[in-house]
Amino acid sequence: MRKGFVHQVLAAALGGLCALALVAGLVALKFAGGKEKIRDRSWLVMDLYGSLPEYDAPGGVAGAVLGGGQTLQQALTGLEMARVDDRIAGVILKLSANFGAGAGKLQELRDAVHATRRAGKPVVGWADSMDRSTYWLAAACDTLLMPPTASMQLVGFSQSSLHLKNLLDRLGVKENLHKIKDYKAAAEMLQRADASPEAIENRQWMMKERWEMFVADLQADRGLSETRITELMQKALLTPAEAVEARLLDRLAYWDELEAALKGEDDERLRVVGLERYAQEKPAKLGLKGKKTVAVIHVHGMLGGRESRVDPLLGPMIGHETVCAQLRRARRDKDVAAIIFRVDSSGGEAVCSDLIGHEVEVTANVKPVVVSMVDAAASGGYGVSYRATKILALPATTTGSIGSISGKLNIGGLLDKLGVTGSDVTLGPNALMESDRRDYTAQEWALFTANHWREFNAWLADIAAHRGLDFAAAERLAHGRVWTGRQAKENRLIDDIGGLPRAIEVAKELARIPAGEKVTVAHYPEKKGLLESLTGDGGPDEGGDKSVALEAVGLAGWRTREALGETWRFMAGSSLMLAPAWAGD
Numbered sequence: 001m002r003k004g005f006v007h008q009v010l011a012a013a014l015g016g017l018c019a020l021a022l023v024a025g026l027v028a029l030k031f032a033g034g035k036e037k038i039r040d041r042s043w044l045v046m047d048l049y050g051s052l053p054e055y056d057a058p059g060g061v062a063g064a065v066l067g068g069g070q071t072l073q074q075a076l077t078g079l080e081m082a083r084v085d086d087r088i089a090g091v092i093l094k095l096s097a098n099f100g101a102g103a104g105k106l107q108e109l110r111d112a113v114h115a116t117r118r119a120g121k122p123v124v125g126w127a128d129s130m131d132r133s134t135y136w137l138a139a140a141c142d143t144l145l146m147p148p149t150a151s152m153q154l155v156g157f158s159q160s161s162l163h164l165k166n167l168l169d170r171l172g173v174k175e176n177l178h179k180i181k182d183y184k185a186a187a188e189m190l191q192r193a194d195a196s197p198e199a200i201e202n203r204q205w206m207m208k209e210r211w212e213m214f215v216a217d218l219q220a221d222r223g224l225s226e227t228r229i230t231e232l233m234q235k236a237l238l239t240p241a242e243a244v245e246a247r248l249l250d251r252l253a254y255w256d257e258l259e260a261a262l263k264g265e266d267d268e269r270l271r272v273v274g275l276e277r278y279a280q281e282k283p284a285k286l287g288l289k290g291k292k293t294v295a296v297i298h299v300h301g302m303l304g305g306r307e308s309r310v311d312p313l314l315g316p317m318i319g320h321e322t323v324c325a326q327l328r329r330a331r332r333d334k335d336v337a338a339i340i341f342r343v344d345s346s347g348g349e350a351v352c353s354d355l356i357g358h359e360v361e362v363t364a365n366v367k368p369v370v371v372s373m374v375d376a377a378a379s380g381g382y383g384v385s386y387r388a389t390k391i392l393a394l395p396a397t398t399t400g401s402i403g404s405i406s407g408k409l410n411i412g413g414l415l416d417k418l419g420v421t422g423s424d425v426t427l428g429p430n431a432l433m434e435s436d437r438r439d440y441t442a443q444e445w446a447l448f449t450a451n452h453w454r455e456f457n458a459w460l461a462d463i464a465a466h467r468g469l470d471f472a473a474a475e476r477l478a479h480g481r482v483w484t485g486r487q488a489k490e491n492r493l494i495d496d497i498g499g500l501p502r503a504i505e506v507a508k509e510l511a512r513i514p515a516g517e518k519v520t521v522a523h524y525p526e527k528k529g530l531l532e533s534l535t536g537d538g539g540p541d542e543g544g545d546k547s548v549a550l551e552a553v554g555l556a557g558w559r560t561r562e563a564l565g566e567t568w569r570f571m572a573g574s575s576l577m578l579a580p581a582w583a584g585d
Contacts, residue, residue, distance in 0.1 A: 035277070038277075041087075041271055042088055042273045044092070044273055044275065045272045046070075046075060046079075047070075048070075048095055050099070051100040052072050052075070052100060052101040054342065055300055056527050058309050070275055074275060074279050076500060077283065078275050079115070080283070080288065083115065084119070084288065090121050090122040090124065092123075092125075092126060093123065095134050095138055096127060104394040104397040105375055106137050107394045110217070111499055113140040122143070125143065130151075131152075132157075135152075136218075139218055139221040148240055152238045153236060153238075154229075154235070157210060157211055159203045159206070161199070162189060165193045166193050173409055173410065174410040174413065175409055177405055177406070178449050178452050182480065183198045183202055184405060184479065184580075185480060186579060187405045198480075199580065202482050205487070206484060223247065228246075240252050288521075289519075290520050291520075292337040294504055294520070294522070295336045297342065298344075299342065300343075301316030302347070303317075303349050303380045304318070304348045305317055306319045306320060307319040308322035308323065318348070319352070320351075320359075324359040327339070327356075327359045327363045331362075337508075338370065340370050340371075340504065340507055341369055341388055342371075342374065343371055343373050344373075346378050346398070347401065348577065350577050353381075357384045358387070360387050368390070370392060372503035373393035373394065375398065377393065377399050378401035379579045382401065383577055386467060391493075392495065392506065393485030394497070394499055396485060396486075397485035398484065399485060400477065401482045402460065403480035404452065404456045409436060467493060482579060504521065
């Protein structure tokens with residue numbers, strides 16, 4: 001047995017024991033006391049800081065213990081409950097420039113803030129720093145405040161891409177990638193040293209759309225014209241006092257001054273409840289339930305593999321067996337009248353996308369399936385969506401990117417530089433076709449690209465058939481072209497514009513549920529409690545939870561070779577459907 005391997009095993013075991021000790025301590029803390037009671041005249045405080053995933057990461061001890069922070073769904077549900085909860089006087093959005101929500105999520109939050117205000121609950125925004133994206137959300141609030149020493153940056157739109165070709169050349173790595181086609185910019189990271197004219201063109205039409213949305217919203221929310229917004233962007237950096245003068249803010253206030261202004265006359269301090277605590281409340285107890293159920297199946301992350309999981313390098317991964325099991329469960333549940341398929345993915349493995357898309361179609365033949373696109377449902381993310389009964393997206397959602405990238409990397413030159421050699425023994429034709437130590441031969445390349453085009457054209461024909469387009473019309477929208485949700489509706493790639501509330505309305509219409517009738521919304525996968533994660537095995541239906549020991553090893557630093565090997569196998573896969581990295585900005 002090799003010494004290095006022994007050290008790896010010992011390190012993993014030690015890390016696992018430390019993680020288990022951490023789990024035990026957190027269990028004790030979690031169950032040491034009961035829930036704090038929510039008092040009347042409380043303000044819901046939503047601290048929007050850091051990343052904002054659409055839903056909880058795939059289950060397991062890691063997710064149950066460390067959480068992963070708040071999610072978009074948690075925020076949307078919190079605002080929905082606050083609108084009908086008599087104990088909640090209003091909502092405070094605590095904002096920061098360090099907020100990682102994409103354009104679709106920001107729009108959905110803006111819609112939820114406006115709905116909360118229409119319900120008679122004031123929404124106050126307070127920020128210690130803001131950039132353009134954060135301000136887009138903040139502008140939806142009734143009142144907007146910052147402390148005098150805060151920072152505010154208001155600049156124009158930009159989209160950038162990184163290119164690794166020169167680095168690969170220096171390393172001796174050769175790309176053998178075939179992309180379909182000119183607009184499939186995700187491949188340009190490895191194929192080019194700069195962005196192609198097609199990629200630049202695509203970015204320009206996307207940015208123009210988002211600029212128009214941004215300007216229209218600030219005009220409606222703050223009365224700022226496009227000319228005035230451009231003038232303020234010329235300054236780029238504004239002090240809070242200058243922002244008040246420019247009507248970007250309403251007034252200056254430190255946090256304690258905000259609390260003093262909002263607290264009741266008889267209260268010693270402002271009554272608040274945080275979003276994490278409020279998320280423990282049951283919507284059904286506030287009257288947000290009905291006899292019939294609409295299931296919401298959340299699909300967020302990169303597509304690849306069988307079971308949903310957290311990859312050590314790529315983050316949340318969508319496994320086809322996990323998602324298909326959830327679709328079958330909702331399809332067979334007699335209480336579920338319709339299904340919302342909530343997609344936030346820029347793509348991934350082609351076969352994973354197809355298997356999930358097929359299960360969506362099977363389910364749609366039994367009961368309505370309405371896709372609700374969030375930040376991105378592009379490339380493979382569009383692939384899992386187009387066979388649903390109806391497709392909805394937010395105006396700024398990134399979708400389309402109907403194309404494909406397939407091939408391999410030849411790392412033979414890099415191995416030579418490192419002094420690594422190899423030898424091959426073969427039997428039969430084309431035995432070394434997928435070797436990562438050589439390029440494709442001319443004959444192999446011809447076979448490979450012909451097969452790639454054959455697979456893609458079959459996929460495009462299927463999209464055209466499901467979307468009521470002829471092949472030529474679908475082709476003009478494809479080959480990697482990326483669209484906003486608004487553009488996608490114009491091009492008939494989706495059916496309607498709206499977020500989750502609108503998707504629920506459409507699902508009710510399709511299920512012939514009267515518009516005024518309440519429904520129970522059930523989210524899949526169900527969030528597991530800490531004790532359940534420690535003692536149970538959810539299986540593929542709940543995200544493929546492993547044993548406590550394996551989860552602990554994962555918490556200690558993802559030391560297993562299998563995890564890293566799976567990442568490499570995914571990235572070196574024969575067919576990927578990926579939207580460009582800038583498409584979700």
